Amino acid sequence: MELPLFRVQQLLVVSSFVLLNLMLKAEGFIVPPNLILRYCKEASASFGECANLLSVKHLYFWQCKMEFLPGNLKFLSSLESLDIRHCPNITSFPVLPSSLQRISIYGCDDLRKNCREPDGESWPQISHIRWKHFD
Template sequence: MRPKIYLFGDSITEESFSNGGWGASLANHFSRTADIVVRGYSGYNTRWAVKVLDKVFPAMDEAAPMAVTVFFGANDACLDDRYAAFQHVPLDEYKQNLRFIFSFLKSLSGGGIEHLTNLQDLHISHCDLLDLEEKENMPWKSLHSLSSLRLRYLPKLVNLPEGLQHVTTLRSLCIHSCKKLKTLCSLQSLTELVIHWCNKELRDRCREPDGEDWPKIRHISHLDIR
């Protein structure tokens, strides 16, 4: 059975397979590796999305999604004194609903990123709850085609993903505003490393010539650490 990527959201997701839509582009990109499943609900806010979670996603005894996009917020943001007030969701409830949705998705069994063997560029940004540490199975080592990785605004990122050191195709790594990142692993294939606005401890570890992590990065031709 081919892995599946679910697109879960409001009308922006529902219409993503229209001419030139982002859903159609995803389907084209993953045409040989995964099926794109659209679950878009026009007019829905996060309050209503929570109520349909168990109908949208597979039962626990089926294969879990390889990946899921969650795209809600436009309807939640409707003003509560206008005609669409019935769609309005207060900000605190909106946050709570998103946390519930993410917790539900994390509870689904099965892997995910290890199926993206043809993925070349990956950008992960502004994910407050995302924890990339997976020490048992090291799914990152399966990304045999990954050449560029961007990690931005990940407050839970303490260490780089286990297994990333085995991705021999990785050439470019950019890390931005990951305030808790403590250290780097050895990435011998890198030709570019950019680290901006993380923390002083990491900068000191990467300092030439006596930083603790300097031996891991001294071979990289383009270094930009600030």
């Protein structure tokens, strides 16, 4: 008996990179346009199967413990907006996709400082982004 494909239409909220990467390995699973990673406790993060993330347009990290954003974030070629809230351990950006148009950072003091124009460590990674919001 063939199992029907499980499809998430618009929004997926996940609290673990381990769980997300297991989902990404599932045959036929495609992540919807809106992906929220919140309360993730892992210190490091990586997207295992980037091909299944190509439909993600809006990516949110909320109250995660990780020290770095996934290094393979640059392969999310449809990503338009990135929202990072209350992730105090993240201090800099990896290479970001050129499709990114909007970035929002809330409650991440060290990351915000590193994004200062023109001398912040992360400024070169975000200078091309059209809309930037820091709080």
